[in-house]
Every structure is written in C-alpha cells, then in structure tokens.
Amino acid sequence: MRLINNLKDFHLIRTCPDSRARAGELVTPHGVVLTPVFLPVGSQGAVKTLSPEEVKDTGIAMLLANTYHLYLRPGIAVVEKMGGLHKFMAWDRAILTDSGGYQIFSLAPLRQVSDEGVIFRSHIDGSQHFITPELITQFQERLSADIIMALDECPAHDDSFEKVQRAMIRTHQWAERCQKTQKRNDQALYAIVQGGIFPQLRQQSAEYLTSLGFPGYAIGGLSLGEPKKVTLVIIEETAALLPENKPRYLMGIGSPEDIIEGVARGCDLFDSALPTRVARNGAFFTWQGRHNIQNAAYSQMEQPIEPDCDCYTCRTFSAAYLHHLFSCDELLAYRLATIHNLSFISNLMHKVRDAILNGTFSSFKDNFLTNYKPTDEQTRLNQKQRWLKSRDLGE
Amino acid sequence: MRLINNLKDFHLIRTCPDSRARAGELVTPHGVVLTPVFLPVGSQGAVKTLSPEEVKDTGIAMLLANTYHLYLRPGIAVVEKMGGLHKFMAWDRAILTDSGGYQIFSLAPLRQVSDEGVIFRSHIDGSQHFITPELITQFQERLSADIIMALDECPAHDDSFEKVQRAMIRTHQWAERCQKTQKRNDQALYAIVQGGIFPQLRQQSAEYLTSLGFPGYAIGGLSLGEPKKVTLVIIEETAALLPENKPRYLMGIGSPEDIIEGVARGCDLFDSALPTRVARNGAFFTWQGRHNIQNAAYSQMEQPIEPDCDCYTCRTFSAAYLHHLFSCDELLAYRLATIHNLSFISNLMHKVRDAILNGTFSSFKDNFLTNYKPTDEQTRLNQKQRWLKSRDLGE
Numbered sequence: 068m069r070l071i072n073n074l075k076d077f078h079l080i081r082t083c084p085d086s087r088a089r090a091g092e093l094v095t096p097h098g099v100v101l102t103p104v105f106l107p108v109g110s111q112g113a114v115k116t117l118s119p120e121e122v123k124d125t126g127i128a129m130l131l132a133n134t135y136h137l138y139l140r141p142g143i144a145v146v147e148k149m150g151g152l153h154k155f156m157a158w159d160r161a162i163l164t165d166s167g168g169y170q171i172f173s174l175a176p177l178r179q180v181s182d183e184g185v186i187f188r189s190h191i192d193g194s195q196h197f198i199t200p201e202l203i204t205q206f207q208e209r210l211s212a213d214i215i216m217a218l219d220e221c222p223a224h225d226d227s228f229e230k231v232q233r234a235m236i237r238t239h240q241w242a243e244r245c246q247k248t249q250k251r252n253d254q255a256l257y258a259i260v261q262g263g264i265f266p267q268l269r270q271q272s273a274e275y276l277t278s279l280g281f282p283g284y285a286i287g288g289l290s291l292g293e294p295k296k297v298t299l300v301i302i303e304e305t306a307a308l309l310p311e312n313k314p315r316y317l318m319g320i321g322s323p324e325d326i327i328e329g330v331a332r333g334c335d336l337f338d339s340a341l342p343t344r345v346a347r348n349g350a351f352f353t354w355q356g357r358h359n360i361q362n363a364a365y366s367q368m369e370q371p372i373e374p375d376c377d378c379y380t381c382r383t384f385s386a387a388y389l390h391h392l393f394s395c396d397e398l399l400a401y402r403l404a405t406i407h408n409l410s411f412i413s414n415l416m417h418k419v420r421d422a423i424l425n426g427t428f429s430s431f432k433d434n435f436l437t438n439y440k441p442t443d444e445q446t447r448l449n450q451k452q453r454w455l456k457s458r459d460l461g462e
Numbered sequence: 463m464r465l466i467n468n469l470k471d472f473h474l475i476r477t478c479p480d481s482r483a484r485a486g487e488l489v490t491p492h493g494v495v496l497t498p499v500f501l502p503v504g505s506q507g508a509v510k511t512l513s514p515e516e517v518k519d520t521g522i523a524m525l526l527a528n529t530y531h532l533y534l535r536p537g538i539a540v541v542e543k544m545g546g547l548h549k550f551m552a553w554d555r556a557i558l559t560d561s562g563g564y565q566i567f568s569l570a571p572l573r574q575v576s577d578e579g580v581i582f583r584s585h586i587d588g589s590q591h592f593i594t595p596e597l598i599t600q601f602q603e604r605l606s607a608d609i610i611m612a613l614d615e616c617p618a619h620d621d622s623f624e625k626v627q628r629a630m631i632r633t634h635q636w637a638e639r640c641q642k643t644q645k646r647n648d649q650a651l652y653a654i655v656q657g658g659i660f661p662q663l664r665q666q667s668a669e670y671l672t673s674l675g676f677p678g679y680a681i682g683g684l685s686l687g688e689p690k691k692v693t694l695v696i697i698e699e700t701a702a703l704l705p706e707n708k709p710r711y712l713m714g715i716g717s718p719e720d721i722i723e724g725v726a727r728g729c730d731l732f733d734s735a736l737p738t739r740v741a742r743n744g745a746f747f748t749w750q751g752r753h754n755i756q757n758a759a760y761s762q763m764e765q766p767i768e769p770d771c772d773c774y775t776c777r778t779f780s781a782a783y784l785h786h787l788f789s790c791d792e793l794l795a796y797r798l799a800t801i802h803n804l805s806f807i808s809n810l811m812h813k814v815r816d817a818i819l820n821g822t823f824s825s826f827k828d829n830f831l832t833n834y835k836p837t838d839e840q841t842r843l844n845q846k847q848r849w850l851k852s853r854d855l856g857e
Binding site for chain 1: 510536543761
C-alpha cells in the first residue's frame with residue numbers, strides 16, 4: 068500500500084478495459100477503503116439490528132449515518148458531547164454522513180424552501196426547524212464523520228424541467244456555501260449532482276460542481292420511481308462528466324444487480340437501505356436472486372439458505388431455523404437475515420473489485436446477471452411505494 | 463470436581479447455616495450446572511433478541527424452552543428432524559423444556575380438561591389439539607432437552623380450594639403417567655408440585671410426588687397474582703417438604719429480589735421471562751434496583767448505565783447511546799438491554815453461590831436487599847396484568 072499523505076486522497080488502481088468500472092483506494096482518517104464499496108445505512112447511529120462488531124464481521128468498511136435523523140434525535144450537541152459519532156456508536160471504521168437533504172424533502176411534512184435554507188417540521192414531533200447549508204456543514208463537522216455531504220434540494224422524479232432546474236441551481240449555490248463554511252481539514256466534503264432525468268441539467272450540474280473543486284462527487288436524485296432504464300442512462304452520462312481522479316458516489320442505490328450496473332458505469336461508492344430493509348422482511352440474497360425465507364420450502368431444510376456462504380448466519384443455522392424465527396416474529400430473525408445480506412454484499416463487492424483488478428469484470432458482470440434473477444420491476448416499484456408509505460423512517 | 467457417574471446426579475456442596483440456601487452441582491449431558499442457577503426463557507427456541515453466543519457470554523449455563531410453543535411452531539417433527547433442540551438453536555449448554563402445562567392453561571383459548579388430557583385451541587391459528595401426559599413426554603423426548611417436565615394442571619391464583627384440589631390430584635396422576643411413559647435415560651423428568659396457596663394441598667402434593675421418586679421437583683403455580691407474602695410462605699413450606707438431595711426448581715420466578723428470597727428458602731433452579739421482558743421495555747437491573755433508560759437523566763450520560771458492570775453493553779456504550787436507541791425504537795436497543803440484564807442475573811447468581819460457599823449468604827442477602835429498591839408491589843401487579851393482557855405470547 069502506498070504512503071498515505073493526504074486524508075482526502077483517492078487513488079485509482081485499475082480501470083476495466085471493456086467498461087468504465089474502476090478499482091481504487093479511498094483514504095480516510097479511519098482506514099483505507101477499497102472501492103467499489105457499499106455503505107450500509109445506519110441513519111440513527113446504528114445499522115438496524117446489528118452491533119458494530121457484527122457490521123465489521125460482515126466485511127463492511129464504511130457506513131452511512133444521517134444528519135437529519137441525528138439532528139432531531141439525539142441532537143447534534145449530544146453526539147458531540149459523547150465524543151463524536153464514531154465514539155457514540157462504537158464504530159472505528161469510516162463513516163459518511165448524508166446532509167439530510169433527501170430526508171428533509173422526502174420525510175418532513177410542511178417544508179418551505181428558500182434560497183436561504185429550508186423550514187421544515189420534524190416527522191417525529193411536528194416541531195419546526197430552519198436549516199441552512201452553513202448549519203448543515205457545521206452539524207456535520209460536529210458529528211465528525213470522515214466524509215460529509217453538501218446540502219442539496221432533491222426534486223421528485225416526475226417534477227417538471229423548470230422545477231428540477233430551479234432545485235439544481237439552488238443545490239449549486241448551497242454546495243458553494245457548504246464549501247465556504249467548512250473549517251475542518253480532516254473531513255472530505257462531497258458535492259451532489261442533481262438535474263433529475265434531464266441529461267442537459269445533469270451536464271450543467273456536473274460541470275458547475277466540478278468547477279468548484281470538491282474531493283468527491285455524488286450523483287443524487289435517482290432511483291426515486293423513474294424507470295430503471297432511465298436511471299442507468301443518467302448514471303452513465305453523469306459519471307462520464309465527473310473527474311476521473313475523484314471518487315463518485317451513487318446515492319441510494321443498493322440492490323446487487325444495480326450496484327453492478329453502477330460499477331460498470333464508473334461509480335465507486337454506493338449506499339442503500341435495501342439490503343437491510345429487505346432482510347427484515349425475510350428476503351435473503353443468494354447468487355440466484357433474492358429468496359424469501361418464509362417460503363414453505365424452507366420449513367424443513369437442514370442446509371443453510373446459501374450453502375456456500377460463510378457468514379455467521381449460514382455457518383450456524385439451518386434454513387428451517389430461520390424460517391421458524393420469521394414465522395414467530397422472533398427479533399433474532401431480523402438480525403440473522405441482516406448479517407447474511409450485508410455479508411453477501413461485502414462479498415460481492417470484493418469479487419467485483421478482484422474482477423476489475425484481474426481484468427475480468429465484464430465476464431464477471433455477465434455471469435452474475437445471468438444467474439441472479441432480479442426482482443421484477445413492477446414488484447420493485449410496489450415494494451418501494453409500500454415502503455415510502457409505511458414511512459419506515461429510521462432508514 | 464468430582465467424578466460424574468450419573469447424568470441425573472445432583473450434588474449438594476454446602477448449605478447455609480442461617481437459612482435454607484444451598485450450593486450444588488447439577489450434572490447434565492451438556493455440562494455441570496452450578497446451583498443456584500437462573501434459566502432465561504427461550505420459549506420458541508431463542509432467548510428473545512440474543513444469539514446463542516451472546517447468551518453464553520452473559521454466563522448463562524442452562525435455558526428454558528417450551529414444549530407448547532415448539533409443538534405449535536415449528537412442530538416437534540421439524541425440531542427432531544433438525545437433530546433436536548440443541549442443534550436446531552445452536553446451543554450446546556443445558557436445556558430444560560417446560561411441559562407447556564402453564565401455557566395451555568394461560569394462553570390457549572377454549573380448553574377442555576379431562577383426566578385423559580387437554581383439548582385446546584392454538585393461540586396462533588385457532589386449530590384444535592388434544593394432548594396427554596404420554597404425548598407431552600414423547601414430545602419432550604423428541605425435543606431432546608436435558609431436563610423435561612411432567613404435564614401439570616395449573617389453576618388460577620384465586621380458584622377455590624376444591625378446584626385447586628381437583629387440579630392437584632390430576633397433576634399427580636399425570637406426573638405418574640409421564641414417569642411411566644419415559645423411555646430415554648439421558649433426560650431427567652421433574653414433577654411439579656401444585657396446590658395453589660393452600661398449605662394443606664401443597665403438603666399433600668409434595669408428599670405424593672416425592673413418593674414416586676423423581677430426580678427433581680418443581681414448585682409450580684406461584685407468582686400468578688397472589689400477594690408476595692403468600693408466595694414466600696408457600697415456597698418456604700413446600701421446599702421444606704421436598705427431598706434434601708434433589709434439585710428444587712421454583713418456576714416462573716425471576717426478579718433479582720425474588721430469586722434471593724427463593725434461594726434463602728432452599729430453591730436451586732429459577733426461570734422467568736422477567737429479566738428479558740423488562741429489558742425490552744428499557745428497564746436495566748442495577749445494584750440499586752431497576753432503572754429505566756428512557757428517563758431523561760440518561761440522555762447525556764457518558765458513563766454506562768451500571769459503571770461496575772463488565773457486560774458487553776456496559777463495556778461498549780454510554781447510557782446516552784442506549785437512551786437514544788430506545789428513543790428511536792432501534793432493535794439493537796432491546797438486545798443491548800437483554801445482554802445487560804442477563805449478565806446482571808448471572809453475576810448475581812455467582813455472588814449468591816460464592817456467599818453460600820463462604821458461609822456469608824445471610825449478610826449478602828441483607829446487604830443486597832438493603833441496596834436494591836424493588837419495584838413496588840402495585841406496579842408489579844399492574845405490569846404483570848398489562849403483560850398478560852397484551853399476550854406477549856412468545857415468552
């Protein structure tokens with residue numbers, strides 16, 4: 068491993084000859100993170116159902132927490148007083164905090180946006196709050212994550228061109244204000260490219276933000292209900308406009324098949340609540356696709372649900388036991404499924420990276436997508452809508 | 463440690479000079495269990511929220527599972543096919559299965575009791591079932607626990623003398639039938655003394671069951687709503703009537719203060735869902751009594767909730783973090799509280815045993831009860847009623 072002389076460094080190690088996939092190293096104050104990398108979601112300072120040791124054991128190198136959630140509960144001052152987020156949640160690997168832009172625009176009722184900032188009501192107790200790019204940056208400095216995000220305005224996937232354009236321009240202004248506010252030099256502040264499903268706006272956004280010179284760039288505002296083909300085109304076009312030597316973070320995307328597509332289009336970081344959320348509904352990732360443990364076929368199966376898997380869950384328990392725990396709503400069930408799904412994704416990311424390093428990513432991708440039966444798009448959209456409606460607000 | 467030549471052996475090591483407290487060793491096919499011992503409840507084949515490794519780490523040597531629950535879900539045949547309960551739940555220490563008598567009489571609607579057995583409807587799906595002492599014994603042989611329990615009829619705490627007497631006589635007949643049915647010689651079958659709050663019936667029950675010669679005796683039908691003073695008198699009188707050289711198992715009693723009182727009256731085994739159930743409501747055991755983590759005083763406390771405790775929870779997290787997890791209903795909260803409470807009880811049982819061995823149990827007991835502020839009786843009764851009504855059926 069090379070000498071680490073800049074905590075914001077990102078080193079490209081190898082690029083795939085047949086696609087835009089890249090393998091890299093992202094240097095953080097809490098360790099070097101090998102990319103492509105998947106970040107599980109621990110919005111409220113915990114990856115749902117898991118202890119920090121368990122998250123580590125699944126091979127996860129960095130997780131995501133959320134400024135919006137932590138600001139409302141327990142409050143920035145409490146986390147700061149407890150020594151920052153790493154110490155508070157007993158996690159000594161890297162953390163990225165999202166700015167909370169997406170959450171304010173998707174969870175909080177009665178928000179009022181102005182150029183100055185956003186007034187919103189808490190989804191928890193209805194209390195009113197006013198935040199600005201300056202405040203969000205200061206909050207994230209006090210939370211002490213390794214990577215922090217600029218505040219963005221996230222439009223709905225079916226908003227008009229004009230509305231999306233206005234949100235994009237505001238996102239640019241806010242990114243600049245976040246950049247000017249930043250005082251700490253041991254955190255990397257990433258900007259978020261917006262522009263919805265309009266290639267012209269995505270291009271403007273990428274160019275403008277790139278001109279400001281951030282240590283990393285996120286692609287936001289995708290996978291919000293638009294058709295998957297559109298998502299992939301926008302990812303491909305946007306990623307191609309971002310600097311080669313900076314990490315690219317594809318926000319909110321995290322099914323195994325979508326991660327692979329994102330990697331192929333040149334993205335390096337991925338986060339999503341999907342692997343942990345579907346786990347709590349009994350969906351286990353396998354190399355053939357998602358399998359639901361509640362299926363009667365598992366009720367008497369002595370094998371683990373994925374016989375080749377070496378995660379704690381598969382090493383220790385039969386599929387029949389997992390089926391039983393889910394039947395009984397035993398809380399242990401959700402944990403064992405979460406351990407499996409995060410181990411699966413970690414393992415997948417390692418295989419993806421090895422394939423890029425070996426120059427075999429394209430065949431790995433084809434092979435994976437041939438065997439892995441994705442959840443069909445209508446089911447995905449229905450699940451997503453159910454989830455958004457049920458307001459599973461912790462993630 | 464002495465030579466183990468009988469898997470049903472119970473060795474008395476020392477008796478307290480000032481009380482009836484005893485320290486012993488209970489030999490099982492899954493290890494020697496030091497008594498007095500507390501068994502956490504894992505009715506459905508899991509101690510709620512914990513993995514088997516975590517249960518072990520708290521120092522627990524034996525746990526309780528429930529024939530009623532496992533018969534309904536996943537079914538006796540499934541557990542048997544998976545290699546028995548130990549293998550099914552990946553627990554290699556001792557297990558005691560309750561016969562399910564108490565559950566049938568407290569959870570199942572529309573039960574009909576005859577001398578032959580019980581017809582009841584499942585609390586899960588309303589399906590109708592008929593069980594007999596013979597069947598319950600065979601079920602427990604197939605589940606493969608180390609200690610199994612005779613089927614008993616458990617009357618309500620305010621039933622009439624005549625009703626309690628009839629249930630007792632039936633319990634005696636059923637115990638005899640269980641004994642005759644037993645084929646395996648590597649499981650110890652314990653009988654359950656009934657007789658409600660009537661000393662005369664308790665005496666008859668103890669004498670009758672003792673005459674049949676079981677390797678252990680339980681005291682059932684207590685802590686069901688009768689005043690605590692009555693409970694203690696019945697425990698004291700009943701335990702005194704049971705053979706000195708056999709283990710005595712006080713069923714369903716498990717608050718720290720009640721366990722100490724039970725030990726002082728000569729009981730060796732204790733089980734209760736209380737330590738794990740109150741944990742999930744945010745109540746942490748401390749040497750001063752139960753403290754609720756949701757109290758605002760904990761919201762900014764950097765210390766662990768019990769600074770002297772060496773459990774995983776207290777070693778790793780501040781009280782403020784636990785307070786936050788409970789505020790957010792993060793599932794990890796319930797687990798961390800459960801780990802703490804079981805560690806506390808394990809630790810307490812070790813201290814109790816050491817005190818008996820050192821001849822200082824009486825002063826240990828006085829000291830403990832002086833510092834430990836028990837939940838007042840009205841609150842206890844209210845909590846118990848709320849729990850029974852809410853039908854938290856998993857425990």
